[in-house]
Amino acid sequence: MLVLGLAAALVAAAANAGAAMLEAMATRRATHAAGVVTSPLYLTGLTLDILGWVLTVLALRYMPIVAVQAIVSGQVVITVVASHWVFDTPLRRLDLIAAGANVVGLGLLVGSARTEELPHVGVGGTVALLAVLVVLAVVGILTALRSKHATLIAFLSGLAFGGTAVAVRLVDLDGSVGEIAHTVVTDPVAYALLGYAALGLGLYTVALARGAVGPVVAVLAVTETLAPGLLGLLLLGDGIRDGWGIPFVAGLVLALGGVVVLARSPAQASLAGDDGVARPPLKRL
Incomplete structure (x- = not known):
């Protein structure tokens, strides 16, 4: 099942990257704000975003959290490289090195991954998950209202997106379609999952509005990988294959290091339109 999880995570990263590209195209072609959200390109991108999230949920059922989150954050690699061909955004030699480091790092992470049976959360685990959500929501909303520091937000x-990863590992999605539907409607963990996702999306939107996209994406990628990944290794049945401790750490450093470099690259800033110049035109379709 590790292969299924790996395939789902890789396709999720590609779907998220494709969504970013399509939404960028819609922004460039629209003549007014309302034209963006009604554009077929934007709507297709939104559909890919949803698909990417569903595939990420699937991957988290079969792979360690840290590996899945690192792979999905690799969408930055795809976006930066692909935007060079589509929008003629700048692509440095350092970006290519970072992309290669990310690929090598992901290979080491996947090779060192070991999964056990999914944990069965008790009442205490559910209460803790919900309590953390409430505290994080209060802190996050107050910070979003009062702070101008985009990286803090x-x-x-x-952390909120990391909470969704933890909730996915804890919610019981086994059984028939009817049983899964019943779980989604009645299980507090499922509601916690939706709460963490909504909070993460809201805070991410505020962070992008307050600061440059590069630092925001870099901080987000590292946090949503390391925080739940560590919890997964300690409490949720994730593990590292015997003798693979050093490759695991090296893979994590390479994968996240590559994402951080690429998130702060001129290509990412140009694609987001926050580099102080007009967004680049379409180069080719």
Whole structure:
């Protein structure tokens, strides 16, 4: 099942990257704000975003959290490289090195991954999950209202998105379609999952509005990978294969280091339109 999880995570990263590209195209072609959200390109991108989230949920059922989150954050690699061909955004030699480091790091992470049976959360675990959500929501909303530091808000957003990963590992989605539907409607963990996702999305939106996209994406990627990943290794049945401790750490450093470099690259800033110049035109379709 590790192969299924790996495939789902890789396709999720590609779907999220494709969504970013399509939404960027819609922004460039629209003549007014309302034209963006009604554009077929934007709506297709939104559909890919949803698909990416569903595939991420699937991957988290079969792979360690830290590996899944690192792979999905690799969408930055795809976006930066692909935007060079589509929008003629700048692509440095350092970006290519970072992309290669990310690929090598992901290979080491996947190779060192070991999964056990999914944990069965008790009442105490459910209460803790909900309590953390409430505290994080209060802190996050107050920070979003009062703070101008985009990276701090991005950090809290990363914690919230990390909470969704933990909730996915804890919610019981086994059984028939009817049993799964019943769980989604009645299980508090499922509601916690939706709460963490909504909070993370809201805080991420605020962070992007307050600061440059590069630092925001970098902080988000590192936080939503390390925070739930560590919890997964300690409490949720994730593990590292015997003798693979050093490759695991090296893979994590390479994968996240590559994402951080690429998130702060001129290509990412140009694609987001926050580099102080007009967004680049379409180069080719």
